[in-house]
Amino acid sequence: xxxxxxxxxxxxxxxxxxxxxxxxxxxxxxxxxxxxxxxxxxxxxxxxxxxxxxxxxxxxxxxxxxxxxxxxxxxxxxxxxxxxxxxxxxxxx
Amino acid sequence: xxxxxxxxxxxxxxxxxxxxxxxxxxxxxxxxxxxxxxxxxxxxxxxxxxxxxxxxxxxxxxxxxxxxxxxxxxxxxxxxxxxxxxxxxxxxxxxxxxxxxxxxxxxxxxxxxxxxxxxxxxxxxxxxxxxxxxxxxxxxxxxxxxxxxxxxxxxxxxxxxxxxxxxxxxxxxxxxxxxxxxxxxxxxxxx
Numbered sequence: 575x576x577x578x579x580x581x582x583x584x585x586x587x588x589x590x591x592x593x594x595x596x597x598x599x600x601x602x603x604x605x606x607x608x609x610x611x612x613x614x615x616x617x618x619x620x621x622x623x624x625x626x627x628x629x630x631x632x633x634x635x636x637x638x639x640x641x642x643x644x645x646x647x648x649x650x651x652x653x654x655x656x657x658x659x660x661x662x663x664x665x666x667x
Numbered sequence: 668x669x670x671x672x673x674x675x676x677x678x679x680x681x682x683x684x685x686x687x688x689x690x691x692x693x694x695x696x697x698x699x700x701x702x703x704x705x706x707x708x709x710x711x712x713x714x715x716x717x718x719x720x721x722x723x724x725x726x727x728x729x730x731x732x733x734x735x736x737x738x739x740x741x742x743x744x745x746x747x748x749x750x751x752x753x754x755x756x757x758x759x760x761x762x763x764x765x766x767x768x769x770x771x772x773x774x775x776x777x778x779x780x781x782x783x784x785x786x787x788x789x790x791x792x793x794x795x796x797x798x799x800x801x802x803x804x805x806x807x808x809x810x811x812x813x814x815x816x817x818x819x820x821x822x823x824x825x826x827x828x829x830x831x832x833x834x835x836x837x838x839x840x841x842x843x844x845x846x847x848x849x850x851x852x853x854x855x856x857x858x
Contacts, residue, residue, distance in 0.1 A: 609713070613692060
């Protein structure tokens with residue numbers, strides 16, 4: 575493509591863009607107001623809770639529960655400390 | 668030729684770091700014009716824009732701002748295709764009632780000459796835009812939308828391909844064909 579033809583093409587595209595921009599700016603007030611209402615209604619439909627932290631919170635809760643359960647199971651049960659000897663001392667057979 | 672809108676008037680493209688509300692405010696007018704040119708009806712265009720905004724907010728509002736533009740236009744194009752599928756029967760009936768391709772070609776020939784009137788009048792400006800709109804509506808849908816996304820919205824080939832759900836090669840082909848047709852219809856020295 576020659577330099578002059580690419581220049582003509584760019585001028586054509588610039589003219590098209592300017593016309594379309596002008597048409598978008600010149601929308602009537604009723605249409606602009608409707609677009610504003612549409613935009614605000616769409617923003618109000620935004621989920622109140624970000625979706626990502628729901629499964630993250632569930633995972634964290636599960637991890638804590640597993641950790642607590644593991645520690646509870648792994649904790650050794652202390653032996654009764656001299657209880658049987660004391661009973662024998664009180665009540666010898 | 669219409670002078671470019673002033674900086675205060677021009678609908679600025681969204682930039683990185685803007686809020687979702689700022690992004691939607693920046694694209695809403697162009698999105699409506701895209702949808703209106705695709706459907707030929709402003710009410711249908713408004714419905715499509717509304718559906719696209721809601722879907723973007725609900726599903727992708729938490730995404731990075733730089734992703735919103737290609738995502739929004741992908742959703743918009745999907746809604747436009749859905750509209751055309753729903754109206755396929757109605758459109759076929761319309762073509763049957765209003766004629767075949769030959770009459771469509773005659774409609775192209777009836778596009779008013781933008782140079783025939785006083786270039787300094789508001790009527791001339793409006794006629795120029797009407798001429799352009801008629802030429803855009805005469806394009807096949809995919810060529811029209813690819814051209815608008817590339818030439819007006821400024822999406823690059825990859826972003827346009829993502830929005831249209833097609834390959835980069837298809838985008839280049841649609842764009843080249845649309846540009847050639849518009850230049851043939853409107854003339855090398857339009858407006």
